[in-house]
Structures are given as structure tokens and as C-alpha cells.
Amino acid sequence: MDYLPLFAELKNRPVLVIGGGEIASRKIDLLLRAQAVVHIAARELSHEVNELVEAQQALWIASEYHPDQIDKVFFVIAATDDAELNEQVYQDAQRKFKLVNVVDDQARCSFIFPSIVDRSPVIVAISSAGTAPVLARSLREKIETLLPARLGDAAQLAGCWRDRVKQRFQRMVDRRRFWERLFSGEFMHQATAGNLQQAEAILAQSLQHPVAQRGEIYLVGGGPGDPGLLTLRGLQVMQLADVVLYDHLVSDEVLDLVRRDAERICVGKRAGAHSVPQNETNQLLVSLAQQGKKVVRLKGGDPFIFGRGGEELEAAVAANIPFQVVPGITAAAGATAYAGIPLTHRDYAQSAVFITGHCRSDGREPDWAALALSDQTLAIYMGTVKAGEISRRLIEHGRAAETPVAIIARGTRQDQCVLTGRLDQLADLATHAPSPALVVIGEVVHLHKQLAWFQKSSAMMTPSSALTPII
Incomplete structure (x- = not known):
């Protein structure tokens, strides 16, 4: 953080503005709205500034700047087109430990003016730390439309x-x-x-007659990783939470959007490892809600797609705990979109099947013959661990060995990695894929080379070239 955002009370406090032109006028207007006592040092005053002086809304204290003028003011603004004078003001303020802003000269500013959304007493300030003021103003315009005028x-x-x-x-x-x-x-x-x-x-x-606080569980899908894919409702709920139970699949960027004073508990789901058994997670959700807390169960992707969200809500129902569900973008939709791989395409795939690479606890096998059908896309969650078996069984049941495949690791995140190859190379590809990863099998993978937009496209990879992931 390059600047610490602060809100300063300027009511009846003197501030010094050097300059009396158009730029100075804009700063003076802002200062007067904050009820500051504005002192002006300038050779000439613009029509607008002169009107303020004549109306006794600002004080024209001198026609020339002098360092002593800084001594008894809260801060200083230099708004002149005289570079030498601006430099002197900056150096004088630095020497006397006064905050100073030289307009349009970031290097000579110990404070900067943000773009402001004014709903007094509610004030929203947006800053780009002086790097992109037009962007800050654009963000302000968007926020203006979101906040009611009153x-x-x-x-x-x-x-x-x-x-x-x-x-x-x-x-x-x-x-x-x-x-x-x-x-x-x-x-x-x-x-x-x-x-x-x-x-x-x-x-x-x-x-x-306050309503007794009642605990509630919110099952929230955090999406595949990019915080921009979090739903608005998901963000709103995360800001209301008293406590958040989250998985390792939730990205740090999404987790950073949780309310700062909410308690955070990691229940640690990872492919092949559960740091907290599911039944303990279920009981913890119920116990916290019974204490009257707003409990957010934050999951990567969508909570109802291989996320055990249904099991957790069954526990809530059994305990008579009210709950809400906020869907999220599942990895198969988000990661493939960011990799430029459509799940369906008129020329390549008329259907898409979402499956998990984990076997059921009762040992039942998936219908390999149905999964091996052509003209469909397989999106396999947690599929890298058993990539070799998946490849072998699909080929045994008729899927062509040269069928294109992709492994999308850490999909939608800045370090997204896409490995591509053939079905008979899937096991080798999986050994080089970071986690979490999604396996995609089908002719739609051909489109990755031309449609990848989020990061550089990867060429179809041979086992030897797979040693270097395309990022």
C-alpha cells in the first residue's frame, strides 16, 4: 500500500493554497466543501477565485509566497505553473513537516486528492496512488450509480x-x-x-422490540479462483458473516473479500486429503449456527457440484437451522472458459459430462462405455491422481487414443497453467500439472490454440514438450 487512506477533519482549520488560477479554484472549492479556512497566496486571482474572496469565503493573504506562510496551516497545496516555485513550496513543506500537494506532480506530493463519491456523511474515496487518475474517476462514476442519492x-x-x-x-x-x-x-x-x-x-x-438473533448457514460458491467471478450475492453474504468455514480450493484473493473481523476456520479440503472429516465439518456448521452466528460455508467453485454442499445442508435441516445457498461458477465452466475451450461446440461436442476422478466409497465403477462416446466433452474434477487409469479405461471402451486432452491447473488465476496433448499421453501430462487441476477430454480442446484469451495459448504438446507448462 503506497498511501494510507485517511479522512481529515478540516472544519475551521487553515490551509494554504499557492496559486489563484483554474486548478487552484477546483482545489479551493473542495476545501470549502470540507469547511476549511482557505488562505491564498497568488499574484493574480481568476474570476472564480476572486468571487470567493469578495464573498469572504477565502482569504487572499499575499500576492507572493513566503515560507513563513506555511507555519500555521494544516497543509499546503501548490497549484501554479511555475515549476521553480512549486519545488520551493515542496521543499519548505518537507523541511517543516507539513503535508504538501503539488498539483499534477506526484513526486512532490506527501498526500494526494482521491476521486470522491459524496453522500455526506458517507464518503467514498478512490485513489490509484497517482498512477491512473482517469481510472479512479471511472471507478467513481460506477460507484455513483450504485449508491442511493439519499x-x-x-x-x-x-x-x-x-x-x-x-x-x-x-x-x-x-x-x-x-x-x-x-x-x-x-x-x-x-x-x-x-x-x-x-x-x-x-x-x-x-x-x-429487537428480534432475537437467529443463527443461519449460508452455503456460498466462491468460484474457481478469480475474485472477479464471485457473485454479487456471494460478496454481500461474506461481508455479513460472523464466521467463515472455507476450503483450500478457495483462492486467497476471494478469501481476502471476507469481512475483516469475521472468524475464519479452514476445514481444509484438498484432492486426496481432508484435514477435517466431513461429519466434523457438518457438526461445526450446526454448532456455530446454534450460537446465533451467521455462518458462511465458503467453497471453491459451486457448492452443489462435487462440493458436498448437499450433505452439509442435510445436517442443517436435521438441526432445524435456516440456510441459504449462493451458487458459484464451477471449475468446469470457469477454467475452460479462461482456457478458451468451449464445453460444447456444434462441430465437436453436442454434450458435456461432469464427473469426478474419485471412485465411490462402495467401489462402483463409472459407466466407461457411456463416457467413451465421441462427440461429447468430459470435464473431470480431481482427475490427475488417476489420470493413467482414466486414459486406459476410456481407450479400452472405444475412445480414440489421439483424442485431444487438456489439463487446466489453477484455472482463472494469474498462474493458470494449461497442458495439452492426446488421451494416450494424459498420465504423463498429469505428472507435470500443479493443483488444483481440471482434466478436459474431447475434440473441443482443439479450439484452445485459437480461442485462449486469458493467457498465452499452448500448442498441442507431445510428452517431451509437456515438461514445460505453457502459462
Whole structure:
């Protein structure tokens, strides 16, 4: 983090602006909105700045800059086209340990102005650390469309009741849950619609007769790895969680989106290894929810596709725990899309079959004859461990040895690795694939070379060339 984001109270604090032109005018306007006392040192004033001075909204203290002017101000802004003067202001401020901003000169700024979404008292500030201000402004425009225009009214009303809520709920966790329920319900709807009397009545009623906190389980699909593929609902739920139980398949980038003060418990699912037995995970989910907590069960991919989500919810039903399910993008859809391999294609595959490379505990074999049919795509989860057996059995049941295959390792992530070859080379390819990995078998793999967009395409690989993964 190159800059520490802070919100400074400038009300009645003096700040110094050197320069009186158009750029200075924009900064002065922002400072006045924050109720700062603006001192101006400039040879000339633009029409806009002069009007502010005449209206006594800003003070024109001098026509020339002098270092002593810095001594009794909160911070300094240099907004001139005189490079030598800007350098002097910067050096003087540095020497006197004053924050300074030289406009459009990042190297001479000890603080920078972010792009601002103003829903006072709610303020959202976006910064690119001075590297891409146009990008920051673009992000601000997107956020502007997401936040209700009267969001500040809701925050202001909540602030008026904050002390009473503190008196009613002694524990911080109870206060947080109260506000979370309020801000996600009818209070928020009425307040942002401008119906403040109705909103306040709802707040008062909720405080007088609070609803007992009830535990709930949220089964959330975290997607294949890229945090951009997480659903909006998934993100919202992760921000409400009291505790999150997650697997190793959940990427660090997705896990970073969990609310900062939520408890995190790793239940450690990996291919071929379970650090926490499934029945213990089920019981832990129930136990935490029975304590009145919002429990998020965060899984890689989609929780209902080879994720044992159904088993965990059966435990919730047995314990009479309410639950919700937030689907996620499964690895077969996400990883293949990022590798440029369509699961179906009119010329190559009219169907796609999702299977797991793990055998059932009762020893039952999959229907190899059905899986070996041509004109279909096989997406095999956790298939690298038994890649040799999968290859052998498919060829035995009629799938051509030269059928194209791909192993997509760490799909959708920045270190995604795609290995391609033939079905009879699958075992050799699997020995070089990082985990987690998805095996794709079918003629659609031919399209990888021309459709791979996320990273460099890989050529069809021979066993010898497979030693160097294409990333």
C-alpha cells in the first residue's frame, strides 16, 4: 500500500493554497466543501477565485509566497505553473513537516486528492496512488450509480440514534447485528426514499422490540479462483458473516473479500486429503449456527457440484437451522472458459459430462462405455491422481487414443497453467500439472490454440514438450 487512506477533519482549520488560477479554484472549492479556512497566496486571482474572496469565503493573504506562510496551516497545496516555485513550496513543506500537494506532480506530493463519491456523511474515496487518475474517476462514476442519492440521510439518522443503540445493546456484536438488520431492511428503503419519519419509526420500533438473533448457514460458491467471478450475492453474504468455514480450493484473493473481523476456520479440503472429516465439518456448521452466528460455508467453485454442499445442508435441516445457498461458477465452466475451450461446440461436442476422478466409497465403477462416446466433452474434477487409469479405461471402451486432452491447473488465476496433448499421453501430462487441476477430454480442446484469451495459448504438446507448462 503506497498511501494510507485517511479522512481529515478540516472544519475551521487553515490551509494554504499557492496559486489563484483554474486548478487552484477546483482545489479551493473542495476545501470549502470540507469547511476549511482557505488562505491564498497568488499574484493574480481568476474570476472564480476572486468571487470567493469578495464573498469572504477565502482569504487572499499575499500576492507572493513566503515560507513563513506555511507555519500555521494544516497543509499546503501548490497549484501554479511555475515549476521553480512549486519545488520551493515542496521543499519548505518537507523541511517543516507539513503535508504538501503539488498539483499534477506526484513526486512532490506527501498526500494526494482521491476521486470522491459524496453522500455526506458517507464518503467514498478512490485513489490509484497517482498512477491512473482517469481510472479512479471511472471507478467513481460506477460507484455513483450504485449508491442511493439519499444514502447520507440514512447514515445521519442512524448517527442520531447511535448512543441509544449503545445503551440498549452492551455488546459490540449485538450492536453490529442490530445495525446490519436495520440497514438491510425496510428502514433503509424508507430512508433512501426520503421518508425519514417512517424510517425513524421503524428504527424506534426495532430498538424497542429487537428480534432475537437467529443463527443461519449460508452455503456460498466462491468460484474457481478469480475474485472477479464471485457473485454479487456471494460478496454481500461474506461481508455479513460472523464466521467463515472455507476450503483450500478457495483462492486467497476471494478469501481476502471476507469481512475483516469475521472468524475464519479452514476445514481444509484438498484432492486426496481432508484435514477435517466431513461429519466434523457438518457438526461445526450446526454448532456455530446454534450460537446465533451467521455462518458462511465458503467453497471453491459451486457448492452443489462435487462440493458436498448437499450433505452439509442435510445436517442443517436435521438441526432445524435456516440456510441459504449462493451458487458459484464451477471449475468446469470457469477454467475452460479462461482456457478458451468451449464445453460444447456444434462441430465437436453436442454434450458435456461432469464427473469426478474419485471412485465411490462402495467401489462402483463409472459407466466407461457411456463416457467413451465421441462427440461429447468430459470435464473431470480431481482427475490427475488417476489420470493413467482414466486414459486406459476410456481407450479400452472405444475412445480414440489421439483424442485431444487438456489439463487446466489453477484455472482463472494469474498462474493458470494449461497442458495439452492426446488421451494416450494424459498420465504423463498429469505428472507435470500443479493443483488444483481440471482434466478436459474431447475434440473441443482443439479450439484452445485459437480461442485462449486469458493467457498465452499452448500448442498441442507431445510428452517431451509437456515438461514445460505453457502459462
